[in-house]
Amino acid sequence: MLLVYENRNTGVSAEWKKPVHVPPHLHEAIEVVYVTDGEIELGVGQELFHMDEGDFAVVFPNVIHHYQVFGEKENKVIFLYLEPTLFPSYYRELQIYSPKNPVVKKEQVHPDVVNAIKYLTGITEGDPRMIQAYAQMILAHVFTTMPMMDKSAVGSDDLIYNAVEYVAKNFRENISLEKMAYELCVSKYVLSRMFAKTFHCNFSKYVNGVRLNYAVAALENTMDSITNICLDCGFESQRTFNRVFKERYKITPREYRKRIIM
Structure with missing residues (x-):
């Protein structure tokens, strides 16, 4: 099915x-x-x-x-x-x-x-x-x-489920398609095709989406610095964080936080 x-x-x-x-x-x-x-x-x-x-x-x-x-x-x-x-x-x-x-x-x-x-x-x-x-x-x-x-323990050996679970547990770390494929015992090409077919995006975009959800929660509900939030949710640099954030929300993380506070 x-x-x-x-x-x-x-x-x-x-x-x-x-x-x-x-x-x-x-x-x-x-x-x-x-x-x-x-x-x-x-x-x-x-x-x-x-x-x-x-x-x-x-x-x-x-x-x-x-x-x-x-x-x-x-x-x-x-x-x-x-x-x-x-x-x-x-x-x-x-x-x-x-x-x-x-x-x-x-x-x-x-x-x-x-x-x-x-x-x-x-x-x-x-x-x-x-x-x-x-x-x-x-x-x-x-x-x-x-x-x-x-x-x-929910009871599914489905690759999609295992991939989603892996990202949910590890998105704050430095994860890669190759490392994930190795730990799930599948080919990275199989994994790449699964992301494209199921989520309609590549591995990096999916992981960044999960990281952005975590970052938005921190921006809205904590006073942590944007630099700390960036690193805590797994982005390698604030420059990358700002770019990916703006691609989704059309504003920077700093501007997003100002709107929440106002």
Whole structure:
């Protein structure tokens, strides 16, 4: 079955829709799932989890997942996508860990989680501080009530999954396509073609994208110097950092931080 990579990095986005069969896919966003009517099956890795009305689930960034729908009754689900940079204090944990069981049954779902999901689903424009507060409320309940495990134990030997996991754990280091291919026991040419076909970019651009997400979280939520942020997220020089940052955001890191402070 084709694995699809979705680019979801717009802060917060929500969909309230009738679910259908969705093939295996992954993305950088945290995906929150809340069933309002009917039932669906959520597949994570090689496991399938049943969800009924009122159940809540969360899928962490870059975890392969899919949906199946059985039966003829009406099924409606809220899908909420949260960019990891909204959670600077949890950023590294989001890259490394995944819930052992992503589903919380209706009886155990805290009312604060339901209220936060409905608030974030209903907004068109809102105070960024309120949006972040509600998003963090959801994640706080996730980390305090759901046991975690290393993403490597989710149960997939898929090359795409292993590549995503490798970058998530090592992007702050000096990594290369050759070193990554060696450690994953594949040809660097196979790995290069996988990035081009799945992520529609080369290895360097993908890694820099992960580094930029980490850098934006630091710019928005810490007072670290831009030089320290540059080095901490894995760029070899501030010149490279500034160039790559400006290519994506059309402004420099310093200008970005000034806009946040204003």
